[in-house]
Amino acid sequence: MNLQTDSKSSTPSWLAARHAMVDGQIRTFDVTNHPVLDRFYEVPRELFVDDKLVTLAYSDGPLTLAGTPPRQLLPPMVLARMMEAAQIKPGDRVLDVGGGNGYSAAILSGLAAKVVALESSPERCDLARKALQAAGISNVECVSGALVEGYVKGGRYDVILLNGAYGAEPAKLLGQLAQGGRLVAIHDNGSSGSSAILLQNNEHIIGQRLLFNAKAPVLEGFANAPAFVF
Numbered sequence: 001m002n003l004q005t006d007s008k009s010s011t012p013s014w015l016a017a018r019h020a021m022v023d024g025q026i027r028t029f030d031v032t033n034h035p036v037l038d039r040f041y042e043v044p045r046e047l048f049v050d051d052k053l054v055t056l057a058y059s060d061g062p063l064t065l066a067g068t069p070p071r072q073l074l075p076p077m078v079l080a081r082m083m084e085a086a087q088i089k090p091g092d093r094v095l096d097v098g099g100g101n102g103y104s105a106a107i108l109s110g111l112a113a114k115v116v117a118l119e120s121s122p123e124r125c126d127l128a129r130k131a132l133q134a135a136g137i138s139n140v141e142c143v144s145g146a147l148v149e150g151y152v153k154g155g156r157y158d159v160i161l162l163n164g165a166y167g168a169e170p171a172k173l174l175g176q177l178a179q180g181g182r183l184v185a186i187h188d189n190g191s192s193g194s195s196a197i198l199l200q201n202n203e204h205i206i207g208q209r210l211l212f213n214a215k216a217p218v219l220e221g222f223a224n225a226p227a228f229v230f
Contacts, residue, residue, distance in 0.1 A: 049103075067127075071098065100163065118147060164186065165185065174206055195212060196213075
């Protein structure tokens with residue numbers, strides 16, 4: 001699987017598609033944070049999708065990337081609104097969990113001081129590194145390991161972004177938040193539906209705030225344990 005890493009990202013057609021995505025999808029979903037909007041204008045999404053998906057790079061739906069396990073990119077408007085809710089500051093350290101080929105990490109790289117992109121396979125990490133390099137991004141560290149474990153070596157994080165849903169509480173990720181740190185994800189509540197949620201570490205007490213309705217696949221390791229059946 002190869003990524004599109006040529007000069008096409010700067011052509012008028014790609015630039016127009018990027019602006020249409022921001023103006024027609026993200027702004028209309030009540031995202032008003034200018035640094036977040038600017039990053040979605042700037043980052044060439046076509047560099048971070050599979051070759052066969054390039055023509056759909058700026059569509060408003062989720063895109064499923066090939067690989068093991070497959071990874072689904074969140075729709076741009078959902079990702080943007082989650083990032084806005086996280087209130088990322090220029091000096092923040094961010095852990096980007098399950099971001100696929102690096103698109104979410106690329107957006108985050110212009111909002112924070114340091115980004116650690118955690119993926120479950122070395123192969124996908126390599127794809128992310130190549131795409132980030134092609135986009136001229138140097139403040140993202142790509143690491144591989146079990147998503148549910150987080151990345152303790154990265155220290156405490158001001159923000160953790162989970163690019164998908166969880167059923168069981170992401171306890172180990174919450175334990176890696178700094179004081180005041182925020183975790184944004186989609187909570188799959190089974191038959192009750194799912195919604196984007198913000199969890200914040202306030203003096204070792206985790207507060208939560210529902211953000212908006214959203215759906216995404218549950219990432220590996222984050223599913224609820226099956227209920228016992230007599």
